[in-house]
């Protein structure tokens with residue numbers, strides 16, 4: 001069975017997409033989407049040899065070698081401009097996902113939807129989407145095996161549309177902070193507790209400019225989060 005996390009990502013792939021799944025590892029996601037009939041063709045991109053071989057084996061074992069191309073390379077270098085209509089990047093940090101998008105900007109022509117699942121640092125991706133003409137159109141937060149995951153869905157459009165407050169929205173997610181479900185509340189209570197500890201450590205640490213700046217930032221963000229959780 002596919003993880004709930006990847007199944008939720010797959011639910012946002014538009015029907016008849018040509019999909020590139022970047023950092024595909026076992027290629028579970030494109031195989032699932034293909035077997036379910038939601039894509040016309042898939043590309044599984046991998047930078048590392050081991051996962052690349054796992055992807056090839058999984059594709060062959062699923063009888064999908066005609067449907068899914070497994071390609072080795074860094075980020076979006078495995079696709080051509082106008083080759084795919086949907087890109088998924090899941091299970092990595094937000095900073096890495098953002099750098100893959102930034103480096104591969106030229107390959108995004110023809111892409112209609114990005115589905116991004118950062119393990120941490122979702123705000124880094126929201127910032128990038130805002131700066132690059134991508135409109136966030138849906139978000140999900142879910143818990144699986146004791147871990148909390150966010151999924152960001154984005155289409156070409158007006159990047160400011162979903163935001164009332166850019167600052168709070170980038171940090172917490174404009175859709176997630178409106179919905180405020182149980183997992184969201186749990187995530188941010190954990191985060192507040194974690195920040196609280198760092199703030200208190202910084203209070204006892206050397207008062208360098210960097211430490212003060214970090215502390216002020218954490219206090220500022222904590223206030224934003226508390227206001228939303230109220």
Ligand code: SAM
Nearest residue numbers: 022023024025046047048051073074075090091
């Ligand atoms: N996407 C799968 C998922 O969500 O279950 C696999 C996630 S796995 C933790 C991350 C994968 O991304 C690894 O297999 C790694 O080799 C690959 N990866 C990391 N950086 C990459 C890059 N710049 N380009 C392509 N693949 C990359």
